[in-house]
Amino acid sequence: MANRNPNLISRYGADTAFMTFVAALMAFLYVPIWVLIAFSFNSSRSLTWPLSGFTFEWYEKLWHNGDLLTAIGNSFYVASGATVLTLVVGVPAALALHKFHFPGKVIFRRMILLPITLPGIVTGISMLNMFRLFGFQLSLETVILGHATALLGVVVTQVFARLQRLPKSLEEAAFDLGAGPWRSFIDITLPNIRSAIIGAGLLSFVLSFDEIPVTFFLTGRDNTLPMYIYSTLRRGVTPEINAVGSLIVLMSLVLIIVSVIATRDRTK
Amino acid sequence: MTLIRRNLAGALVLGIPFLWIALFMLLPYGIIVTYSFWIKTYPTFKPAFQFGNYLTLFTDPQYLQVMLRTLKIALLVSLCSFLLAYPFAFYLVFRCKSAALRTWLYMAVIAPLWVSYLLRAYVWKTILGTEGILNSFLMSVGIIDQPSDIFLYNQFAMVVTLTYIFIPFMVMPIYTALEKIPHNLTEASADLGMGPWRSFWHVTLPLSLPGVAAGFTLTFCLSFGDFVAPFLVGGPDGNLMANVIATQFGAALNWPLGSALAIVMLVVVLSIVSMSDRLERKGAAGGV
Numbered sequence: 045m046a047n048r049n050p051n052l053i054s055r056y057g058a059d060t061a062f063m064t065f066v067a068a069l070m071a072f073l074y075v076p077i078w079v080l081i082a083f084s085f086n087s088s089r090s091l092t093w094p095l096s097g098f099t100f101e102w103y104e105k106l107w108h109n110g111d112l113l114t115a116i117g118n119s120f121y122v123a124s125g126a127t128v129l130t131l132v133v134g135v136p137a138a139l140a141l142h143k144f145h146f147p148g149k150v151i152f153r154r155m156i157l158l159p160i161t162l163p164g165i166v167t168g169i170s171m172l173n174m175f176r177l178f179g180f181q182l183s184l185e186t187v188i189l190g191h192a193t194a195l196l197g198v199v200v201t202q203v204f205a206r207l208q209r210l211p212k213s214l215e216e217a218a219f220d221l222g223a224g225p226w227r228s229f230i231d232i233t234l235p236n237i238r239s240a241i242i243g244a245g246l247l248s249f250v251l252s253f254d255e256i257p258v259t260f261f262l263t264g265r266d267n268t269l270p271m272y273i274y275s276t277l278r279r280g281v282t283p284e285i286n287a288v289g290s291l292i293v294l295m296s297l298v299l300i301i302v303s304v305i306a307t308r309d310r311t312k
Numbered sequence: 313m314t315l316i317r318r319n320l321a322g323a324l325v326l327g328i329p330f331l332w333i334a335l336f337m338l339l340p341y342g343i344i345v346t347y348s349f350w351i352k353t354y355p356t357f358k359p360a361f362q363f364g365n366y367l368t369l370f371t372d373p374q375y376l377q378v379m380l381r382t383l384k385i386a387l388l389v390s391l392c393s394f395l396l397a398y399p400f401a402f403y404l405v406f407r408c409k410s411a412a413l414r415t416w417l418y419m420a421v422i423a424p425l426w427v428s429y430l431l432r433a434y435v436w437k438t439i440l441g442t443e444g445i446l447n448s449f450l451m452s453v454g455i456i457d458q459p460s461d462i463f464l465y466n467q468f469a470m471v472v473t474l475t476y477i478f479i480p481f482m483v484m485p486i487y488t489a490l491e492k493i494p495h496n497l498t499e500a501s502a503d504l505g506m507g508p509w510r511s512f513w514h515v516t517l518p519l520s521l522p523g524v525a526a527g528f529t530l531t532f533c534l535s536f537g538d539f540v541a542p543f544l545v546g547g548p549d550g551n552l553m554a555n556v557i558a559t560q561f562g563a564a565l566n567w568p569l570g571s572a573l574a575i576v577m578l579v580v581v582l583s584i585v586s587m588s589d590r591l592e593r594k595g596a597a598g599g600v
Contacts, residue, residue, distance in 0.1 A: 058407075058508075059407065062399070062403045062407055065399055065400070065403070066400060066403055066417065069396055069400055069421075070417075070420060072396075072476070073420070073421065073424060073476070073479075074420075076432070076435040076436065076439060076476070077424075077427065077432075077435070079435060079438070079439060079445060080431065080435045080438075083438070083445075090443060091438045091441075091443070091444060091445060092443060092444070092445065092447075092448035093445050093448040093449040093452055094448075094452055132328070133328055133329050133332045134329075136324065136325040136326070136328045136329055137328075137329035139325050140325050140326045140329060143325075144322070144325075144326065146326065152329075152330070152333070154585075154586075155333050155337055155338075156329065156333065158337070158581075158582075158585070159337075160530075161529060161530060161533040161534070161581055161584075161585050162533070162537070162578065162581050163533065163534065163536065163537015163538070163554060163577060163581070164537070165537055165539055165554045165557055165558065165574070165577075166537065166574050166577055166578050166581075167340075169344065169557060169561055169570065169571075169574055170340035170341050170343065170344045170574065171336065171340045172561070173340065173343045173344055173347060173567070173571070174336075174339055174340040174343050177343060189336060192336075193332070193336045193337065196329075196332070225321045225322070226321055229321070247426075250426050253428075254428045254429055254430065256429070256430055256540055257537075257539060257540075257554070260558070261558075261561070270428065270430045273430055273431075273434070274430060274540070277434060277437075277544065281434070281437060281438050281441070285434065286438075289428070289431045289434070289435070292427065292428045292431060293427055293428075293431070296423075296426040296427045296428070299426060300423055300426050
């Protein structure tokens with residue numbers, strides 16, 4: 045009798061299985077982040093279960109940690125510089141890929157997209173060797189050049205995808221009405237790809253703020269925030285890092301919300 | 313196009329990225345290719361053209377072992393990510409009835425990409441460690457009575473951590489590929505009497521392969537070159553290729569060998585990318 049509608053039953057079973065699976069995946073993704081946050085408020089120095097008590101001590105300590113604050117400042121400097129540079133190079137690159145046909149386009153495209161899949165360490169050591177060869181002093185500025193190179197692919201992919209979706213007629217109309225290439229870019233193309241540029245910029249900022257492999261090789265004496273955390277981790281895990289981590293999670297959350305709002309298409 | 317010849321705008325649009333690529337990609341790669349043929353003569357190096365460094369990499373068991381281990385870890389990470397990502401993406405595209413829930417779940421998987429990569433690796437160190445949260449939790453609920461060291465500093469820990477970090481890169485392309493499959497195709501196969509498994513096997517899966525290929529490419533290449541997770545959770549014999557490269561440019565001071573290893577990594581990544589490109593073009597998937 046129970047088998048009267050086997051289809052319905054198996055469908056119900058499959059749905060339950062899928063739901064359980066999705067719930068488990070969400071737990072896998074988010075329990076660690078909650079663990080990080082929970083332990084940043086835990087009063088004990090050791091990171092063991094059960095939680096021992098509530099404290100703001102680790103957050104207060106951050107404010108008096110000069111090295112950490114310098115590192116945060118450096119990270120903001122590097123991420124801003126890298127974002128601006130990578131947009132200055134990436135947006136024209138996306139335009140070139142979209143508009144022009146030229147010899148070597150396939151290689152050009154592959155080179156620009158390569159850093160997305162290329163491990164940062166290759167970008168890092170190859171640029172390190174070049175800077176050493178030409179006698180450049182390693183500094184936060186060399187890190188910025190490295191990040192801009194590593195993030196180029198991210199910007200190009202996002203802006204290019206948007207350009208592909210623009211109707212060609214818009215620009216043709218602008219040309220017919222006598223607008224030169226600059227005018228039609230400023231008045232027609234740019235407003236249409238603006239949200240893609242903002243989105244790509246925000247993502248580049250986050251990725252640069254967080255970058256380790258390239259920074260590891262290209263920085264001089266200055267530490268960025270992830271490099272500071274990385275070198276602290278050599279000495280073991282501490283609740284202070286959980287506090288920094290929770291603040292980073294908070295900042296990421298804010299940036300995600302900003303990016304969702306900023307990149308929403310107004311035309312839709 | 314005549315446009316390029318005619319105006320400065322075109323020259324700039326092409327010139328800036330060209331110059332950048334030449335200066336910060338081609339030139340540096342050229343330099344490490346050159347170094348990879350040099351000879352180490354303690355304490356420096358001398359220019360040469362010989363394949364000794366590459367020979368060392370492929371004959372010295374020490375390096376061969378690291379390369380094979382890296383390959384194994386990267387494959388396992390891609391496989392685990394795939395096994396988690398595919399059913400998830402499938403559920404979102406074909407089973408999830410509510411559009412809002414679908415958007416939220418998709419965002420929930422992508423969002424961790426915005427949260428520091430280092431933190432996402434580090435948190436597993438605090439969870440899996442001998443003094444860590446998992447051990448103390450298992451002890452407090454009475455499953456084990458003393459801390460176990462089986463969780464941290466081994467390849468298992470590396471695979472868990474890297475899968476955790478790179479899984480969004482598997483979900484995104486698979487989701488996009490599944491979304492492109494017209495629903496009437498699966499309906500048609502159901503009408504023709506195919507069961508859900510058969511229509512999955514013969515219709516959905518083949519059509520989603522370009523996305524799977526893109527996902528494998530990303531997760532494989534990214535975990536192949538990772539050096540933070542091995543450092544944090546890998547333990548003494550968890551060194552991967554990237555750690556060895558870093559050592560050659562640091563303490564071991566053998567730039568030629570380090571360069572050769574970096575070139576091997578570059579070649580592996582390039583061949584995987586072009587293989588997957590070809591597969592994607594066969595599947596006629598769009599995109600950049």
